[in-house]
Amino acid sequence: xxxxxxxxxxxxxxxxxxxxxxxxxxxxxxxxxxxxxxxxxxxxxxxxxxxxxxxxxxxxxxxxxxxxxxxxxxxxxxxxxxxxxxxxxxxxxxxxxxxxxxxxxxxxxxxxxxxxxxxxxxxxxxxxxxxxxxxxxxxxxxxxxxxxxxxxxxxxxxxxxxxxxxxxxxxxxxxxxxxxxxxxxxxxxxxxxxxxxxxxxxxxxxxxxxxxxxxxxxxxxxxxxxxxxx
Amino acid sequence: xxxxxxxxxxxxxxxxxxxxxxxxxxxxxxxxxxxxxxxxxxxxxxxxxxxxxxxxxxxxxxxxxxxxxxxxxxxxxxxxxxxxxxxxxxxxxxxxxxxxxxxxxxxxxxxxxxxxxxxxxxxxxxxxxxxxxxxxxxxxxxxxxxxxxxxxxxxxxxxxxxxxxxxxxxxxxxxxxxxxxxxxxxxxxxxxxxxxxxxxxxxxxxxxxxxxxxxxxxxxxxxxxxxxxx
DNA sequence: ACAAAAGTGTTAAGAATACACCCATGT
DNA sequence: ACATGGGTGTATTCTTAACACTTTTGT
Numbered sequence: 001x002x003x004x005x006x007x008x009x010x011x012x013x014x015x016x017x018x019x020x021x022x023x024x025x026x027x028x029x030x031x032x033x034x035x036x037x038x039x040x041x042x043x044x045x046x047x048x049x050x051x052x053x054x055x056x057x058x059x060x061x062x063x064x065x066x067x068x069x070x071x072x073x074x075x076x077x078x079x080x081x082x083x084x085x086x087x088x089x090x091x092x093x094x095x096x097x098x099x100x101x102x103x104x105x106x107x108x109x110x111x112x113x114x115x116x117x118x119x120x121x122x123x124x125x126x127x128x129x130x131x132x133x134x135x136x137x138x139x140x141x142x143x144x145x146x147x148x149x150x151x152x153x154x155x156x157x158x159x160x161x162x163x164x165x166x167x168x169x170x171x172x173x174x175x176x177x178x179x180x181x182x183x184x185x186x187x188x189x190x191x192x193x194x195x196x197x198x199x200x201x202x203x204x205x206x207x208x209x210x211x212x213x214x215x216x217x218x219x220x221x222x223x224x225x226x227x228x229x230x
Numbered sequence: 231x232x233x234x235x236x237x238x239x240x241x242x243x244x245x246x247x248x249x250x251x252x253x254x255x256x257x258x259x260x261x262x263x264x265x266x267x268x269x270x271x272x273x274x275x276x277x278x279x280x281x282x283x284x285x286x287x288x289x290x291x292x293x294x295x296x297x298x299x300x301x302x303x304x305x306x307x308x309x310x311x312x313x314x315x316x317x318x319x320x321x322x323x324x325x326x327x328x329x330x331x332x333x334x335x336x337x338x339x340x341x342x343x344x345x346x347x348x349x350x351x352x353x354x355x356x357x358x359x360x361x362x363x364x365x366x367x368x369x370x371x372x373x374x375x376x377x378x379x380x381x382x383x384x385x386x387x388x389x390x391x392x393x394x395x396x397x398x399x400x401x402x403x404x405x406x407x408x409x410x411x412x413x414x415x416x417x418x419x420x421x422x423x424x425x426x427x428x429x430x431x432x433x434x435x436x437x438x439x440x441x442x443x444x445x446x447x448x449x450x451x452x453x454x455x456x457x458x459x460x
Numbered sequence: 461a462c463a464a465a466a467g468t469g470t471t472a473a474g475a476a477t478a479c480a481c482c483c484a485t486g487t
Numbered sequence: 488a489c490a491t492g493g494g495t496g497t498a499t500t501c502t503t504a505a506c507a508c509t510t511t512t513g514t
Contacts, residue, residue, distance in 0.1 A: 009282050013240040013326055052239050052324050056315040083313040083328055085286040094282050096243055096326065098313055165466075182468070183504065206465040207511035225455055227503065395493070412495070413477065436492040437484035456475095 011086065011094040015059045016047030016133065018081065018140035019070075019102040021120060022157050025169045027144075028120040029137055030107075031129070032067045035115035038091050039130030045137070046118065047097075049090075056080075056098050068118035069110040076156035077219060078102040082139055089131055097131075101140045103156035145174050150225035152193040155214040163201050163209035164188070187226060241316065241324040245289045246277030246363070248311065248370035249300075249332040251350060252387050255399045257374075258350040259367055260337075261359070262297045265345035268321050269360030275367070276348065277327075279320075286310075286328050298348035299340040306386035307449060308332040312369055319361055327361075331370045333386035375404050380455035382423040385444040393431050393439035394418070417456060 019030040031043045048063035050056055061072040072078065081099040089095040109118035121127075123141060128134065147153045154170050168184050188194070195215055200208035249260040261273045278293035280286055291302040302308065311329040319325040339348035351357075353371060358364065377383045384400050398414050418424070425445055430438035 008242060008279060008320070008322065010240060010243040010280060011282055012238060013243065049238060050240060050315075050326075052241055056313075056326075080313060083286075083310060085280075085328065090238070092238065096280075096286075096328070098315065098326070163466085180505075181466090182506085185467085186469090187503085202512080204465075205463065205513035207467075209466055227454065393493085410478075411493090412479085415494085416496095417476085432485080434492075435484095435486035435490065437494075439493055 011096045012090045012092070013050040014047060014087075014089045014095055014097045015050050015056050015063065015100065016045040016097055016131075016136060017060055017064060017078070017100045017102050018045060018137055019064075019075065019104060019107075020123070020140065020144060020157070021104050021107060022170055022173065023120055023122070025166075025173055026122045026124070027141070027173045028122050029126065029140075030068060030070075030109060030118060031121050031126065032116040032118045034130055038088075042130040043121075043127050044130035045099075045133045046116075050098070056100070060100055067116040070104075070107055070118075072102075074107055075102040075104045076217070077153070081136070081143060084132065084136070087131060099136050099139070101143060103144075103153070105157055105159055141174075145176075148174055150222045152214055152216065152220045155193075155217055155219075158214075160217075161197060161199060161201075161211040161213055163211060165209060167194075167212070191222065191226070193220065241326045242320045242322070243280040244277060244317075244319050244325055244327045245280050245286050245293065245330065246275040246327055246361075246366060247290050247294060247308070247330045247332050248275060248367055249294075249305065249334060249337075250353070250370065250374060250387070251334050251337060252400055252403065253350055253352070255396075255403055256352045256354070257371070257403045258352050259356065259370075260298060260300075260339060260348060261351050261356065262346040262348045264360055268318075272360040273351075273357050274360035275329075275363045276346075280328070286330070290330055297346040300334075300337055300348075302332075304337055305332040305334045306447070307383070311366070311373060314362065314366070317361060329366050329369070331373060333374075333383070335387055335389055371404075375406075378404055380452045382444055382446065382450045385423075385447055385449075388444075390447075391427060391429060391431075391441040391443055393441060395439060397424075397442070421452065421456070423450065 021028050030046060032046050034040050034042050034044050046064050046067045048059065050059035054062070064070045064072055079101055081101040084097045084099060086094045087097045089097050123137065126134070126137065148171060154167065157170055158166060164185055167188065168179055168181065172178055193215060194212045197211045197213055199211040201211050202208040251258050260276060262276050264270050264272050264274050276294050276297045278289065280289035284292070294300045294302055309331055311331040314327045314329060316324045317327045319327050339350070353367065356364070356367065378401060384397065387400055388396060394415055397418065398409055398411065402408055423445060424442045427441045427443055429441045431441050432438040
């Protein structure tokens with residue numbers, strides 16, 4: 001076999017994950033406090049080096065577990081977001097960073113190596129982060145906001161049984177605007193993504209709410225995206 | 231500064247580009263015949279190694295010029311498509327491949343190192359390619375087909391002045407189905423992406439066609455995607 | 461009886477679809 | 488005069504958007 005190039009030296013490869021979760025109906029993102037240079041002490045997305053011998057998924061699983069005590073099997077969904085090339089990630093030279101987007105419900109982060117101090121922050125109130133991580137989170141928000149308009153992706157953020165009000169609140173949190181209750185329900189029910197159960201959620205001094213569940217707990221795309229204004 | 235890891239060895243990094251162009255109203259893709267192992271003699275997307283010291287864009291520019299004599303400035307649009315990790319790209323070990331999508335009009339490929347024999351193939355009639363390049367092209371087709379429904383991306387494929395019939399044919403080629411002439415025109419003109427000129431295209435034994443131009447020669451997104459069936 | 465969230469329907473405006481004939485030109 | 492692709496309008500159906508009151512429960 002012929003040699004490819006005289007010098008086959010590549011940039012280093014890193015992975016970073018944006019993990020979103022709804023906490024008190026607010027879209028929140030998992031951050032860790034960096035325990036090492038560069039940017040030691042700054043908040044950042046969980047991630048790390050992708051060494052030879054690991055796929056990107058494996059590198060993510062390992063980093064997530066080391067830094068936040070989270071097993072990727074506990075994520076409801078993970079997908080590639082964007083690849084940032086020649087970031088300043090690695091002080092020793094050029095780097096390529098593969099950013100992923102993960103969605104979960106109910107995860108409680110707890111670092112095995114406690115120094116990373118993993119925590120969820122509301123996306124509308126995050127500090128200045130290491131690297132270009134603020135930018136990555138913006139990308140992730142945009143991706144999510146566009147995907148809820150043409151898929152059942154909210155299945156990954158809501159509990160298995162949920163009320164229509166809760167679903168609407170999730171949409172409102174992600175889109176960042178209020179929706180009309182009657183129109184939302186009429187429209188969403190017509191999509192055949194969810195079905196009612198016989199259970200009710202009794203909460204406070206008011207009428208109990210019917211609980212619904214998603215038909216599929218995997219992503220499903222609509223043939224036509226629904227309207228912006230929903 | 232503290233060391234990151236004892237061993238910081240990353241997969242190799244490659245880039246590949248899917249360049250689409252309309253040729254005789256058919257969506258076509260630029261391929262090169264590999265002059266080196268692996269897959270010597272097989273058709274493949276143009277691409278190559280991304281060494282330290284080059285951004286992905288630079289690596290693409292260089293590979294495209296070496297293998298197809300094309301300068302990236304001649305592309306009307308280029309964007310990231312997807313990143314494939316741990317492909318079998320590099321016989322010497324694991325690799326990450328950054329795939330890009332480029333659109334152009336009128337490019338005539340000509341290798342400077344002629345062994346790569348660059349040529350456009352109709353996307354509906356491409357041979358079995360090296361690596362997972364057939365798959366990458368499918369991704370690229372899907373991306374393009376979805377983007378023509380919510381952006382002016384066709385500006386990058388059509389000549390500066392074009393007739394509505396030509397525009398419609400572009401849509402039909404990319405979507406793979408026929409569209410209604412009256413509805414297409416009414417809808418597209420209502421989007422305010424193009425404007426008529428005072429020029430006409432005289433072609434054969436029939437009425438001359440009015441020529442239009444795009445308002446912007448850069449990508450522009452619609453606030454609401456137009457309907458699937460257009 | 462009151463407070464609080466759940467639930468429900470109609471109307472008007474706009475968008476999508478289906479569909480067929482005349483127009484301007486070259487030969 | 489005919490063949491060829493360019494150009495145009497209307498009626499129907501479906502979707503969206505705007506909007507307010509009744510129901511069920513706990514206290």
